Amino acid sequence: MTPHLPVSPSHHHLLDAAPAQQQLQHHRRRRRRRMCPPRRPRGQVRCCAAAAPQPRVAVAAAAAAATTRVFVVSDLHTDYRENMDWVLRLPVGGGAAGVGVDALVVAGDVAETRDNFARTMAALRERFGAVFYVPGNHDLWLRRENGRYMDSLEKLTALLDACSELGVDTGPRIIGDLGIIPLFSWYHKSFDKEKDVNSVRVPSLEMACKDFHACKWPPELANDDEALALYFDKLNDKNHDAIEEVKKSSKQILTFSHFVPR
Numbered sequence: 001m002t003p004h005l006p007v008s009p010s011h012h013h014l015l016d017a018a019p020a021q022q023q024l025q026h027h028r029r030r031r032r033r034r035m036c037p038p039r040r041p042r043g044q045v046r047c048c049a050a051a052a053p054q055p056r057v058a059v060a061a062a063a064a065a066a067t068t069r070v071f072v073v074s075d076l077h078t079d080y081r082e083n084m085d086w087v088l089r090l091p092v093g094g095g096a097a098g099v100g101v102d103a104l105v106v107a108g109d110v111a112e113t114r115d116n117f118a119r120t121m122a123a124l125r126e127r128f129g130a131v132f133y134v135p136g137n138h139d140l141w142l143r144r145e146n147g148r149y150m151d152s153l154e155k156l157t158a159l160l161d162a163c164s165e166l167g168v169d170t171g172p173r174i175i176g177d178l179g180i181i182p183l184f185s186w187y188h189k190s191f192d193k194e195k196d197v198n199s200v201r202v203p204s205l206e207m208a209c210k211d212f213h214a215c216k217w218p219p220e221l222a223n224d225d226e227a228l229a230l231y232f233d234k235l236n237d238k239n240h241d242a243i244e245e246v247k248k249s250s251k252q253i254l255t256f257s258h259f260v261p262r
Contacts, residue, residue: 068100108136108258141214179250
């Protein structure tokens, strides 16, 4: 969308009384002005933005410089070909012109397999100056990994290693005067405060939720209690000093996780 520049008020009523020669000179000057781009008033910025295909990436926050932008996307699920095609259609090096960074926050559920995950994050890294990531539940499914990982924690380590190799941030970082803090998280049953539905037959959570079958955890961690959620919470503790530094040095802070806090 390109905003219109201000236009001076029309004075055609004055031309009606002007001599013919003055009118001719006036029209010549107007013709020359039409052939030249209009001057922008000092301090005015012209902004163009093209509509993106679905799924849409939304602007989440602005950093210090006007050309530094942060975008947010989640649940890309690039195991589906059409979703991967959408990622690959994003312009390479399509960041903001001049000084500044286009950063992307990826809030989990990128792909079900480690290989698709790495391909997706590599493509995004080529298209944004900085990429941040936290894992979602689908990222840790094992059903299509053909026994590659002993459990979902081992796969989590593999995903974080891939991020490190690709230059994808999984910890706090400051861009301009904006601090971005990824937060590891997982859900647990105590989130559910709703009354059970007894009037109709509803499958149990264990039957309905694929996480109980597609993820595999060590015996001491399970979805049956808060142990798994607490484990992911503690993953944030190693970033404590970095988080404190970001809090002191940033004018604004953006945090994100795959699961909505309650």
